[in-house]
Amino acid sequence: MTAIAQGRDRRAVLAGAVCALAAATALTGCSADDPDAGTNGVGTLPAGTIQSRTRAAADAARAVHLSGDVVSNGRSYRLDMRLKSGGGSGSVTSRGGTFGLLRVGSKLYLKADAGFWKHAEPGSGGGADADSGAGGKLGGKYVKVPQGDPAYQRFSGFTDKNLLLDGLLTLHGALAKDGHHEQSGVRTIRVTGGNGSGGTLDVSLEGTPYPLRLVRAGGAGTLAFSEWGKDFPLTEPSPGDTVDYGKQLPAS
Template sequence: MTAIALGRTRRTSLVSAVCALVVTGTGLLAGCSEDPDAGTNGVGKLPADKIQSKTRAAAESAEAVRLAGTVVTNGRTYTLDMRLKSGGGSGSVTSKGMSFGLLRIGEQLYLKADAEFWNHADGNASAGGTLDGKYVKVPQGDPSYKKFSGFTDKDVLLDGLLTLHGALATDGHHEQAGTRTIRITGDKGSGGTLDVSLEGTPYPLRLERAGGAGTLTFSSWGKDFPLTEPKKDETVDYGKKLPTS
């Protein structure tokens, strides 16, 4: 049994024990049962479509967020650990055993990877030695820019992710990393599931995408972080096109 499940069981058992001791002349004290929405932000009492509207609005208005997990797109799985805000983002991406870093400041996107990544992308060993561990400027006209910049764009990424498909419904109270949540589903889960925080602002905390297209967790909502330009000796401008296939 997980620590979260054990904690929930203990809390429920404690409430039941207390209620069993509190009696009146007619039996147990009325209302002595645990209210899953007690002390929450109240969204757990709303219909699923209202919960979705509120959590999307909360996500859009947040200054920053960290997301981690997997995204499957066009048959390819990407493992992400990204911090995002309106001015850009930074973090790491892994796909097909290859890892690389992304940094976007305004419109400028940088890609940082080791020699193995660049040698694989170039098809030979010509690029690896030069670009190993460097922040490589990604030209906006290069196919890689459109392919990877979306991973650093908070609004674009969240707008595409935080959509459940099919009929919406609530699916009970849960917990995510110790925070109480209300879960909403699309088409009874086949259209995706989303856990929404019941504590404080109703931010989305965990997403299972429809069709097994990945699972993501969201954290550090509203917590700013620095985006710093790489030093000149750490940067390579490869021109109008990267050595990628």
């Protein structure tokens, strides 16, 4: 090979290296400046479309872990529930008392200690003495809640994935995007309703655009969502650990 040809080859290699370096630098600069680079792309969509995508993702997920506070009908509840299409399980805290909920199909069970039942309101179970007796009988057991009992209507909704999410994942007012954020190390895009007064929803920018955090309108609670799509066992309690109260439960 002649000296001239060798020189041309060296110049070509050098030029190629310079171009590659320039391209790499440009790409790096773009990634640093673009908060949606490397994401699932929903952050570039209009707010209404983001809400539709995240609702569809939540509906399609086979399971979810939901935790946080909900205010409903003037009463505050702290929830820690795992939900899927066949039911759900977890705990609910309200007015200083905590009880477990388990629903398998249409069968709903409530589990609480004796103190929970002893503080039931007189009248629904036959008076204070009867309620005190119920505490000893029901405490620490899974109590099967009759479907006609008011408690069934009140608490079964906390174990119903579709019903609960339909009621929660709704923002009120005009929708808008409120920048990029982060929840538990995951990048999110935030959508607001009514400039925030109608609630805010953080949607994952990584993988499937699941909702990760919801602040409800009017101070009606804040909820976190995790373990989307992660299945969990859901079985009825053993007969020895179950009490079928057989009539209306004492009011809590």
